[in-house]
Amino acid sequence: MQSLVDQLIGKRYLLAMLTLLITAALGWGIPAVTSDNGFTAILSESDPYRAEVDQVREDFPPSTGVLFAFEAREGDVFGMQAVAAMDALTNRYTEVESAVSVGSLLNRRLNAVDAKRHDRDYLIPELDDIDQTQLDAIRDIALADEDLVKSLLAPKGDMALAMIKFKAVDDEKSTRLGIAESVVALRDSLRAEYPGVAIYVLGNVLFELDSHNAQLKDRSYLMPLVVSISILLLWFCLRSLSFSLSILVVAVVSVVMTVGTMGWLKVPFNQISTMGPLVVVLIAVADGVHIVSIYVQGLHRSLGRLEAMRESLMINIQPVTLASVTTVIGFLSLNYCSSPGIYGFGNVVAVGVVWAYLLSLTLLPALILLLPVNKVAKPLGVDGFIAAVRRAVLNHGNRLFLWGLLLIVVTLALLPLNRVDFNRYSFIDKDSDFHIVLKALSEKIGNDQSLVYSIHSGEYYGITQPGFLADVEEFSLWLEAQPEASFVTSYTDMLKTLNRAEHDDDLAWDVLPDDQLQIIDYLVGYQLVQEIEPNLEPIFNPDYSAIRLVIGTSNLSNLQLLNFNTRIETWIADNMNPGYTVRHGDNSILFARLDRSISIELLQGFALSFLLITITLAIGLRSLRYGLLSTMPNLFPATIVFGVWGVLNGELSPYILMLFSISIGLVVDDSVHILSKYIRGRRDKLSPEDAAGYSLDKAGPAITITTLALAISTFVLVLSSTFYYQNVALMLTPIIVVALLLDLLFLPPLLIRFDNWWERGPGARLVSRRSINKPH
Template identity: 30%
Template sequence: MENLERTLSTWIVRYRWWFLILMPLLILVLAKGLDLRFNGDYRVFFKKDNPQLQAFNRLEDTYTQTKNVIFLLVPEEGHVFRRETLVTVERLTELAWQIPYSLRVDSLSNFQHTEAEGDNIIIRNLVQDAPGLSDAQIARIRDIALAEPLLVGKSIPKDGAATIVNVTVQLPGIDETGEVTEVATAARALADEIRAHSHLSVHLSGMVMMNASFSEAALGDMDFLIRVSAGAMLVVLVFFLGSFGAFGTLLVIAMSALAGMGVGGYLGLPFTPPSASAPLIIMTMAIADSVHILATFYQELDSGAGAKCRREAMQESLRINLQPLFLTTLTTIIGFLSLNFSDVPPFGDLGNFVSVGVAISFLLSITFLPALMILLPARLPRFQFEIHMMTHLGNWVVRHRRRLLWSTASLMVLLTAFVPRNELNDVYVHYLDESFAFRQDTDLLDKYLGGLYYIDYSLDSGKTDGIHDPVFLHKIEVFANWLRQQPEVNHVNIITDTFKRLNRIMHENDPNQYRLPERRDLAAQYLLLYEMSLPYGLDLNNLINVNKSATRVTVGIQVLSTREVLALEERIHQWLSDHEPALVTEGSSPAIMFSHIGEQNIRSMLGAMTLALVLISLLLIGALRSLRIGLASMLPNLIPAGMAFGIWGILVGEVGLALSVVTSMTLGIVVDDTVHFLSKYLRARREQGMASESAVRHAFSHVGMALVITSVVLISGFAILSLSAFYPNSGMGLMTAMILALALLADFLFLPPLLMKIDKH
């Protein structure tokens, strides 16, 4: 191994001109793959074979799709039953048809109010010619609306303090990202127009606006966070490595990010909100290798009487660092590739992007960077104070090794004991922080009508035209009545309300006849008459399937946590099993999908972490040529994640989807510091015959500062990621920064005492 390192380092330095020319050319070729297509659709969070996604797709194939834009209209004071408000609602309802791909528009004004005139059913818009309405007519509209189950809780709250216009769209799906942007742009323009000509505040929500906001958040993050990160890295690198060292490192960082994303483009990796953080993570990770090369290079140049020329110093730096750098690159790649086991495909894509970038940064750090630094004039950074500080720290750790071993071990056990306090919890509409208009508007929608959370059930009668069967209608009516009694439920949209309204009207509007038709033929006649009278775009395809064998029941619910959604779903399933087993079916909606994916992802990532742990352990044992030290070294790599989640359990107590992948991802990163420390420690033991205490001091003085620099940069980079407006990225960044900080403390305060305990001879 020693001969191989020496041969490679000599070869790299000898052919440095080739690397200086060819590596940038290679990066240019790889960067041409950067034509990445962004996809902000929430469905990218689910694999194609995800059972909840498949159920959702089946339901949307059967009934009208749920992709929508919601206009929430709120008067400055009072209620919506005023002439000027109704005028605005009526106008917005008409203009909303101009939104691209609009399929259906539902509002208070075009609600199909039904009345009987003789033997005929008259169906007309609830609000007609709003500017000409008299006070008496407006009062009548108010009475009808507030007594209508199909409106209250869905289009208006019980107090009438707001109303919505719901625009359902049918996207062609050819370029869904572009189509979503087109719809969102048109909706925002229409909202601005309504605001300019009315006294109402206008707010936008709906699944299309969520998808658009996800995309905008990710792309905005990528621009803002990369700028902030680049600035922070420049300051840190100039401070520690000097201007020329910082210049060379920044070139490596930029080329690694460009090439990593470019290769991802060539491979066809999807670019999604989670994977949008890949450039920042690549930039952060790319620094570590360069810092270790340069730190040793500067130490060799500034080693007093034994000082070397630039070429010899770089050759020695490569000889010393090639093995640990290769090993840490491999462990980091294993950690990120383990994300492919995630049930959330974007996290796998993120891992693939970063893995490619990390591999390229390793190649650049051992080829292009040495070639460049040999040519650049040397202004040595002042490491004397830092090395002196590390030497003092090493002496202090050796002196207090017993106390440190037991105190740090006790602290690790104590903090890890709080891990069970964390509960899996996610609210997907809160993935965006409150700086986004979508989040503010959706929170306001939740205040009035319950937000975007709902659960759909497709209840099948088992036969064609079965929805006319009074027995079947009675069963689903009982189900709907039970649902309305649940505290989480805001509204239930069900076909039986339409049947009851029609039955009352056909009996001269007798309130006592507000009940289901008693005969199948009557139900069929009422529904046929009603459907024939409905205007374009307001058919019943949102409630019944084509052959009228099944009906959709939509349960509008409050914005709930993952735990609460799953509990409600289980309660509904249990009720159906107990009372109507023939109707048992799976609930379907984005809320259900996101609630299930968290638990599924944790299970899959436990397997991924186990595999990564085994592979990394085998690598360390083989590279360090010591079973005992290899296994012992895994303690300071596993414990920091447990400590961080323990602290999270104390302070927060809830973990979301993104945090479920952090342990596997960081396992390969935190190993880096351990590998570099052990590499210097074992070289001192084996090549210089030092005792374990002296070898610890040697490791602190020779690699301690490099570990501090790389850790500061890594912690800063992931801390900057925590500024993301997209919660899965910000949460992952904050947790990763915590783990890296604790890992550095473990490598300085726990690993050396452990080595001196188990490696005395």
């Protein structure tokens, strides 16, 4: 250890220059950094349904589009201004980049019977010669159209939808964002022109744009805010602005190296991993504070600068190394999870922790020793607080231990009050159109969610076989009878509609045709219509071997959606021809299954990381019993906070559950420094009480400063644009604070009680046996 410290100090400028050269090299990778803000970035890669969805999308290439929602502020959408707004969209849809078609009430065709009855082809005629009386009549026609109410119109007429489809020239992020921005520009223009109509937009490209803007907003405001708060806090605690800025320089360099590494490795950031650099800043600050605080304490005792830095490195290398290793283990355990969002975040932070550790030993000492010290250093700003903690531990240790134990037991009992739930839209701004439209779709139209299935006949032109048709029809009728289904769209409905229209709209012919040639005629005719009306979704694949069936649902929780899917699969197994293959065709079930799959994976990863961290501490501290005792302040901060959360809220997404692994990766830093200093005191023959006091004197100020920095910086996430990060702040901040309180007020009394018991009991007997067996 001594030789390593001598090398770090003696060659500090050379090491600093090498570090900066490596930073410059890694910095070249930053322009190559990409981001993936799509839904797939948070889906589980191991879910077997994912392959099914991919296959169905190959058979039925999904169209790309955005949804416009029109809601009259007074009355319904059949008022003059609302209809005019929809007409403007229909006429101006080409302002959206790559737009190819628009579908709305304004270009909705009437069925053959209604067209003949009203002597026009479209639901709404030209607006030049129309008045409110005619619009009232149009409302009655529209609300009587079941197909229209299922898709574009609320049953009460208070909301109407329009779909703009586009075909991008490529699938680059910049192209998608450009399309989304053109959609927003058109929306804003329509809002300004028609203030009496609420106009919203919804679509995957809009989700990506909202996520992108939320991240930019957070990076633009939150990161500078965190840095500013950290500078002020460190300035107050360390009593030196130059030392504080040095620590922040190291933190910023750590982020540059981390982001550059991701760029060189071509690993994209996603909705969760984009928070990684902020965590790296906090960890780098923690490493730097431990080294600088002991250095300042040495200066206060009139040590020279080199001697103070040598003492700081001698005291801190072991605990900083242990803390870094255990933190890396904690974040790498997130790789146990199959969601790219979660394990991507873990990998970003793990890489950052390694760079922060190396910089704290190479760059930071050089920076600190370059700074002149013209006056005697002031005591650390938290010395008075630590002195009070020391008195409380030594005078009321037993009481603190018992109260802490009671809190742990009670909150453990409260953990079952939590329930796991997941909202995939929690990554975007809560005030965005997404949340508004989804709520309206749920309440007004009743199709905020859908399940898509592909039924494959297993043969070319198999969907024209009467037997296949009968099975699909029976399946559709069963689905329509289920309480969860708002509507069911299937190609059998289309065949019955065409068959009835072919026979002068006679209801007696509202049945499936039994002539295969007639069925083929209908299908080919539908394909021709589909080429004319590009807004129609494909309901069968090009070789007529499979059909696509859509079930609309509304207001279903993830558990209800999974139960419905289970009933559907059971019905298929019991009633469908085993020669047919039924596949899931969308991500709804995949997102619902995230609760279960990711939660299990996270708990497994947490158990593994907790075991590895405990073993690492036992080896690093060279003491099995102290390694085992470290589990209490490392594990119980999270259980205490999650127990209280169960009473106050109780809703946990899998992405909040990952805080178990994150928290142990962060809070282990405090317990490592307390334990290492305590063990150092014990090996210097101090009593348990004196060793506890020594550990609080040496480690207490640093862990208090780092906890304040961590807690305040994570709490800043409450100001984030996304509900997800706000929840992280509300959960992680108290975990960090509770961890500090346990490390200061619970761990030292625990160590004192345990060592006194050990020396009177098992330890004394062990020494006695060794004395008896010792040869004379």
